[in-house]
Structures are given as structure tokens and as C-alpha cells.
Amino acid sequence: MTTTALILIDVQRGFDDPVWGKRNNPDAEANTARLLDSWTGPLVLVRHDSTKPGSPLRPGQDGNRFKPELDRAVPDLVFAKEVNSAFLGEVDLDAWLKARHITDIVLAGIQTNMCVETTARMGGNLGYRVKVVLDATFTFDLEDLTADELTRATATNLRGGGFAEIVTTDDLVRLT
Numbered sequence: 001m002t003t004t005a006l007i008l009i010d011v012q013r014g015f016d017d018p019v020w021g022k023r024n025n026p027d028a029e030a031n032t033a034r035l036l037d038s039w040t041g042p043l044v045l046v047r048h049d050s051t052k053p054g055s056p057l058r059p060g061q062d063g064n065r066f067k068p069e070l071d072r073a074v075p076d077l078v079f080a081k082e083v084n085s086a087f088l089g090e091v092d093l094d095a096w097l098k099a100r101h102i103t104d105i106v107l108a109g110i111q112t113n114m115c116v117e118t119t120a121r122m123g124g125n126l127g128y129r130v131k132v133v134l135d136a137t138f139t140f141d142l143e144d145l146t147a148d149e150l151t152r153a154t155a156t157n158l159r160g161g162g163f164a165e166i167v168t169t170d171d172l173v174r175l176t
Contacts, residue, residue, distance in 0.1 A: 005042040005102045006035060007093075009086055009109030009116055011070055012047060014056030014063025020140045024147035025112075031136040031169040032108055033069040038173045042076045042102060046089060048115065049080040084118035087126070094126055104129040106172065107164075108136035113150040117158060124163035132164045133172060 011032060015023075036043075045066065049059045056063030059080075066073075077096060081089030097105070105128050109116050116137050123130040134155055139147045158164040 003102055004104040004106060005044055005076075005097060005100075006039050006106045006108070007044040007046060007086060007119070008032065008036075008070065008073075009046045009107060009119055010048040010057075010111070011045075011067050011109050012057060012063060013065050013067055014050075014061065015110045015138075016067075017056040017063055019056065022141045022147065023138050024140075024151060025135065025138040028108075028110075028136055028138040029067060029069045031133070032067075034169050034173055035106075035108060035133060035136055036070070036073055042100060043073060044077045044079075044086075044093070044096075045070060045073060045075045046086040046109070046115075046119075047078070047080045049082055051082055084115045085122045086115070086119040087122045097128070102128075104131070106131045106133060106167075108133040110138060112137040112139040112147075113142070113154045114139070117154045120158050120164040121161070124158075124161075130158075130164035131167045131172075132158055133169055134166050135168050 048057050050057035079089050079091040087093050120130050120132050141147050155166045
């Protein structure tokens with residue numbers, strides 16, 4: 001029985017909007033596609049439904065749609081959330097995972113230091129073994145930190161805090 005689920009967080013077209021500013025990791029989408037191509041376990045797609053007026057991630061906007069790299073995905077679960085953590089969406093993700101005896105989760109998506117990191121922290125707190133595929137995430141410059149600095153801080157926070165293991169796409173593709 002497969003005990004590991006791949007959870008792709010907020011891989012949405014709205015993050016291509018210039019409103020977000022300068023991003024890092026131009027290979028994130030290609031790495032996400034590689035993960036999908038090799039993944040054989042349960043797949044969860046999470047979408048951010050922004051409630052902020054003018055947000056490109058609002059329901060009904062083209063930016064709310066998943067990026068084309070997810071077009072060929074055959075998810076076991078798709079749901080929306082309005083906050084950072086995928087564990088606090090319109091579906092009780094924890095209950096869904098536990099009902100399927102899933103003990104390990106692999107996370108990728110957007111933004112590294114926001115929704116991916118928050119979901120990883122909650123997953124770790126809930127007792128899941130969490131892996132974050134850092135090269136299948138990206139984020140944006142924020143205040144006085146660059147996107148790369150924020151990504152390094154996320155990796156340090158998750159690894160150092162015992163919330164998650166940081167891995168690469170190559171690490172996972174070799175295992176499948």
C-alpha cells in the first residue's frame with residue numbers, strides 16, 4: 001500500500017502576473033512536470049482561492065486556473081483554500097490522508113516561504129513525514145529579502161526545526 005502522497009500547492013497561472021514582483025527558480029515548473037511524470041502514488045492538487053479584490057488568484061479569473069504543467073495530472077483530490085496551509089482548506093486534508101493510511105507527504109508548489117512552508121510545518125506538527133521538493137517551488141522578493149534568501153530561510157526553518165526533509169526533484173525521480 002502506498003503511504004506517500006504528492007501534494008502540489010497553488011501551481012496557478014496567477015503567479016505569472018507581474019504584481020508579485022521578481023521571482024526565483026525558473027526551473028520550478030519543469031521540475032513539477034518531472035515529478036508528475038514519475039509519480040505513481042496519490043496526488044493532491046490544492047488551489048488558492050483569494051478573497052482579496054484585484055488578486056489574480058480570485059475564483060473566476062484566469063489566474064485562478066492551474067498552470068499548464070498540471071494539465072495531464074490525474075489527481076485523487078482537488079480542493080481550494082483561502083489561507084496559507086493546505087490543511088485548512090475546504091477539505092479536511094488531515095482526515096483524507098489518514099483515511100488512506102498516508103503517513104508521508106511530498107510537497108511542491110508556490111510560494112516556497114508562504115503556502116509550501118506553512119503546509120510543511122503543519123504537516124510535521126500533525127505527525128507526517130514531510131519532504132519538500134525545494135527545486136519544484138518558487139517565491140518572490142519580499143521587503144528586504146530576495147526570493148533566493150527567502151528560499152534558503154525556508155529550507156533552514158523546515159530542516160532545522162524538524163518539520164521536513166529538503167529534497168530535490170532528482171532525489172525523488174530516482175526513487176520512483
